[in-house]
């Protein structure tokens with residue numbers, strides 16, 4: 001795994017250590033798992049991987065390790081890249097019906113030919129620990145209890161830790177994906193931020209970002225958000241995980257960069273997440289948190305207050 005981006009000597013921003021933050025959250029989750037086990041409930045997380053995408057294989061392996069470290073039961077299901085939609089839907093139906101499974105996650109992206117929307121739609125909403133099911137999306141948007149998508153949830157936890165009350169702050173989310181941009185905007189709205197969702201067709205994107213106290217970059221374009229787009233002192237959350245060629249490391253090697261040009265933004269921002277070591281580790285920690293929430297609710301137990309959003 002790459003080392004966190006080095007910080008230039010003239011930096012002004014606080015570097016938000018997502019790895020440490022996630023480790024703290026995972027330790028708290030392990031405590032909640034122990035408490036649930038004492039009540040006869042062992043949270044169970046099923047992760048489904050279709051195909052052999054190398055990055056997905058790493059993420060799934062890391063999810064399995066984190067699940068075991070938290071004291072939960074992990075169920076890993078691997079299907080070949082040419083698995084049919086029916087095979088996948090049958091597996092999900094079995095997991096929906098399995099009382100030992102409280103959370104179900106299908107690793108994305110799926111190989112071509114499989115319809116991710118139909119697959120997500122088949123997951124029981126109360127076991128949808130990714131928060132991608134339309135019922136959970138709708139519940140979040142209408143202010144009801146919902147399973148919330150892990151990456152935006154992790155971003156929100158870090159923002160609250162940095163800034164406390166977010167009420168009245170100007171937040172710009174760059175990117176409008178269903179998985180990050182839109183739920184992030186909903187979460188910020190729920191925190192009483194004034195939220196703008198910007199995207200590739202936004203006019204004067206730099207000017208829009210420059211108004212923001214909080215910038216969340218989730219656009220999938222390496223280092224797009226420049227330091228001079230950032231208001232001095234703003235908090236910058238970089239969701240991007242882009243692999244770019246790194247010939248300096250050897251032929252064919254790559255390195256990770258975010259959607260923010262870290263070296264320029266760190267000179268201006270008040271606080272910033274690095275890539276790697278920022279948002280990424282929070283995604284898996286929040287998956288564990290959602291599994292504890294799902295296991296609690298499915299057993300008529302109130303979810304731990306510190307995990308509920």
Ligand SMILES: Nc1nc2c(c(=O)[nH]1)N[C@@H](CN(C=O)c1ccc(C(=O)N[C@@H](CCC(=O)O)C(=O)O)cc1)CN2
Pocket residue numbers: 001002059105106107108109130150151241256275276277278279280281282283284
């Ligand atoms: N069903 C889902 N699929 C995908 C999700 C998701 O939340 N649900 N998110 C991403 C992949 N992902 C988890 O699945 C994920 C991505 C990145 C990290 C992470 O810790 N990144 C590290 C760097 C790791 C590396 O070297 O590659 C970091 O940023 O520090 C964890 C999980 C897409 N699919």
